[in-house]
Amino acid sequence: MDEVRYPDTYFRGISNKDFVVQNRVIAAAFQFDEKIRKDGFKELSINWNDSDDALKTILNQRKTNGKLQFSVGAAKLDLNLTKIVFSPYIDRNEFNYERSPIDGNQFHGNLLIKGTLDKRIRLSLSSTLAFIADVNILYQEDFKIED
Amino acid sequence: MTTSYIDNNDVKNNVVIRDSYLSKDEDYSFQYLRRPVIFTKYDVFADLDLNDVEFSNESQKEFFDNIMDDLRTKISQLLLELDFSQSLLKPKVINDSDGAVVLNWVSSNYRAYINIETEIENSFFGIVFQDQEQNFQSVSGKIDNQNYSQVIGKIMRRLLNYI
Numbered sequence: 001m002d003e004v005r006y007p008d009t010y011f012r013g014i015s016n017k018d019f020v021v022q023n024r025v026i027a028a029a030f031q032f033d034e035k036i037r038k039d040g041f042k043e044l045s046i047n048w049n050d051s052d053d054a055l056k057t058i059l060n061q062r063k064t065n066g067k068l069q070f071s072v073g074a075a076k077l078d079l080n081l082t083k084i085v086f087s088p089y090i091d092r093n094e095f096n097y098e099r100s101p102i103d104g105n106q107f108h109g110n111l112l113i114k115g116t117l118d119k120r121i122r123l124s125l126s127s128t129l130a131f132i133a134d135v136n137i138l139y140q141e142d143f144k145i146e147d
Numbered sequence: 148m149t150t151s152y153i154d155n156n157d158v159k160n161n162v163v164i165r166d167s168y169l170s171k172d173e174d175y176s177f178q179y180l181r182r183p184v185i186f187t188k189y190d191v192f193a194d195l196d197l198n199d200v201e202f203s204n205e206s207q208k209e210f211f212d213n214i215m216d217d218l219r220t221k222i223s224q225l226l227l228e229l230d231f232s233q234s235l236l237k238p239k240v241i242n243d244s245d246g247a248v249v250l251n252w253v254s255s256n257y258r259a260y261i262n263i264e265t266e267i268e269n270s271f272f273g274i275v276f277q278d279q280e281q282n283f284q285s286v287s288g289k290i291d292n293q294n295y296s297q298v299i300g301k302i303m304r305r306l307l308n309y310i
Contacts, residue, residue: 018199021239021253027260028241028249085283119245119262120271124285127258127275131283134255 004099009049010077010109011058012129013070014137023145025075025133030126036115041096042122043110048099049076054107055138061105073140075133082111085128089113095125192219195240203246203265210267210292211248217296221303252306259306261299267291272298274305 012030014020019029032042047058061069079097089095094114102108113125139145192215202208239251245264252259257276264270273287290298 018239018241021251022237024253024255026239026251026253027258028243028251031244034244119269120273120287120289123260123262123271124273124275124287127260127273128283128285130253131258131275131277 006079006097006099007049008079010079011047011049011055011074011138012044012077012133013047013058013061013074014072015070017072017143020072020137020145023137024135025130025137027123027126027130029075029133030129032111032113032122032126040115041112042115043112046097046109046111047074047105047107048109050107057105057107059138059140068140071140072143073138075130076136076138077129077133081132082129085132086125089125192238195238197240199242200240200248201242201246202248206267207248207263207265210270210295211263213292214250214261214263214290214295214299217299218303221296221300225303225307254306257306259302261290261302272302274302276305 014025014029016028019026030044032044034042036042047054049055055074058070058074059068063069082097083090086095094117096112097109098112099109111129113122117125202211239253241249241251243249243262247265247270248263250261250263257274259272259274261272262270268291270290271287272290273285275283275285278284288298
């Protein structure tokens with residue numbers, strides 16, 4: 001079986017200005033989907049940073065009404081740090097990640113957490129992802145950063 | 148086709164995320180200080196924006212108000228205790244997709260939050276931080292009408308230690 005390769009970093013789009021506080025991204029930007037897949041995982045959409053086009057793709061992604069999907073920008077996270085910090089969850093098969101290309105976005109993928117984890121644990125994981133990202137935010141050109 | 152892969156071989160095991168309730172043997176007592184006034188300069192709630200925050204029911208709003216009152220008291224006491232050498236960052240309050248009201252504190256050293264759920268008994272708090280060895284740690288637990296004052300005291304003390 002071919003080994004799936006991953007880049008060192010990935011992006012998470014930020015759709016709401018309230019998800020950035022004092023120029024730092026907060027857990028709300030990393031909420032996993034409510035829907036549980038057949039394999040028992042919940043998804044959090046990301047873009048793998050395979051090339052410069054990965055960031056361009058996420059920043060240019062638009063909603064059906066034509067407005068930018070991620071009006072604030074995108075947080076950039078380190079995959080190796082993510083794996084280290086979440087290693088207890090990885091060991092228990094409660095955290096994983098994948099490539100999942102979609103139409104118009106070959107870089108698309110997901111972070112995955114077990115659907116059985118309760119909200120308290122989910123938020124702890126989301127807060128940890130926010131902590132990993134911290135100030136590593138690539139803003140939209142016209143986004144005004146508030147103090 | 149969606150593929151899933153993770154390489155466990157290069158995952159180090161020297162980092163632990165712990166989920167635990169607050170230890171009960173720490174000193175939460177602030178009884179010797181009884182001046183719950185926050186001077187404007189130090190009032191991190193002075194310009195707190197709640198215009199976009201929605202409360203699902205009266206008990207959620209009441210619990211939020213109780214927590215805010217207790218936070219003000221604790222902060223004023225801690226500032227006196229620390230001789231105003233420290234200051235807390237301003238919190239951010241938002242709703243999540245479940246209708247919970249979430250108090251967030253954000254810094255380069257930690258993420259802290261209090262989730263006030265629509266059903267108060269399901270509320271919880273959490274802190275994610277890096278310890279002295281730069282390992283990521285997390286603490287989380289339940290917060291309710293019985294323990295909120297103790298929990299808030301612990302959270303504030305811990306956050307001030309990280310400033």
